Amino acid sequence: MNNQKLDRYTHSKKHLKHIALPFVFLMAISGDAFSDTSCDAETDWFPHSKTPRPNDATFESNSNCVFHQWSWQMFLWLTQEENGQPRFLNFNSPQSLIGMEQRGLLPRMTKSNTAESFDEYLQAGTDGILIDHNNRAVYYSQYVNPTFESFIKSNDLTDPAKVRAMDPTTEFPIIGTKGTLELKASWKIVEEGEDTSDMFTMKTEISKLENKNGEIVINPDKTQQVTVALVGFHIGGVVNGHPEMIWATFEHERNAPNIPPNTPLDKPVSDKDYIFYSAGTTVADCNVNPANSNQLKLNERKQTLTPITQVCRQYEFGNAPGVKPGNSDNIQNLNTQVQAKLGDSIWSNYREVGAIWFLNGGDLKPGLSLADDKLLTGSLKLSNSTIETFTQRQSTMDNCFRCHNTMQEFPPKMSLDPLPATNLNISHAFQNIYFWSQSVNK
DSSP: OHHHHHHHHHHHHHHHHHSSSHHHHHHHHHOOOOOSSOOOOGGGGGGGGOOOOOOGGGGOSSHHHHHHHHHHHHHHHHHSTTTTTTGGGGGBBBBGGGGGOOOSBBOOOOOOOSOOOOOOOOOOOOOOOOOTTTTTTTTEEEOOHHHHHHHHHHTTTSSSSHHHHTTTOOOOOOEEEOOEEEEEEEEOOOTTTOTTTTSSSEEEEEEEEEEEETTTEEEEEEEEEEEEEEEEEEEEETTTTTTEEEEEEETTTTTOOOOOTTTTSSSBSSOBBBBOOTTTTTTGGGOOOGGGGGOOETTTTEEEEEEEEOOBBGGGGGGGGOOOOOHHHHHHHHHHHHHHHTTGGGGGGEEEEEEEEEEEEOOOOOOOOOOOTTTTEEEEOOOOOOTTTTTOTTTTTSHHHHHSSSOOOOSSSTTTTBBBGGGGOOOOOHHHHHHHHHHHHH
């Protein structure tokens, strides 16, 4: 590893940790503070076509509100039209960093020790297939911004040996004003005649599913041209003082209902239909993972699956009942204001569910399991109903940092070398690249 290169990208952060600890600590405390003033959308975010990119280098974590403002501003900037499509679609995939071809969007699959797919080696939790109400799998795509890409390539971190040799306290950088970003989007297949006038849609290629050795797997050599609609969007981004990234998530507002607090398991969640929820479905029948039973079936010819998934959101704004209301109030204020400013734009139908970050960004270190909430603040029960459908109720998997940690990671194929505990392990894109790069060279 070229240590000079790494030093250039980490901006002497180790030295800063020693000389500026009191300042960082004060910032961390204020980053959990709530004020009596409203958390408002900034006037320069509008019109949407002119939303400036957040300046990650000058970010000041002086209130809870600024983290949600960053999240909304980043979402607006990423969905701004560039080259005829939302900007994030112009970013490269993690696969592209090691020369892999991403042959179609890939559905979220149950973990397997066989490499039918390069998709998501290290996804969170139960990893079942989310099946929409047209009996089609929900598909996923990942993206990294040029800062992420430049950092990986400049430091040869597509070479597993270089990763194992690097300083484990190395952090993702901010280059100029732009911090490292990794993104994940969830997509619903649009059927003929389906009304998606309030959703962003695009034509794309997906990889087909097939039955193989008693499992439902992806065959990337067989593809299908479809139209998909955006239903969920994860943003993970580094800002000044927070190398662990702010993790924010957005959804289409028609995805699923919120489960009212203390609703009995045998009571319906809502009397209205949603994209992924049928009116009258009980709490007990929500978020049931069909992969945990022998009921999951695939019709290869039609590419349909049964049973469908009934989706409910366990925690509105990612907050468990009884937490202080400021976090929810800030998210709700911003959602209301931004959606009003966007008017009849399709993007007015998406909203922030929540965001989570470290109380003190200086606490990032290799080997953190983040099994409790002592280091965290923001939306402590944060899940996206279309990306973490089946882990919302699990106390060990019920927010982003339960899975985005810095612990040592072991490969699903035991012939691959494990990933040592490093600060960069906070990124699943980084973890995947490490294991993918070994697999393609086997």
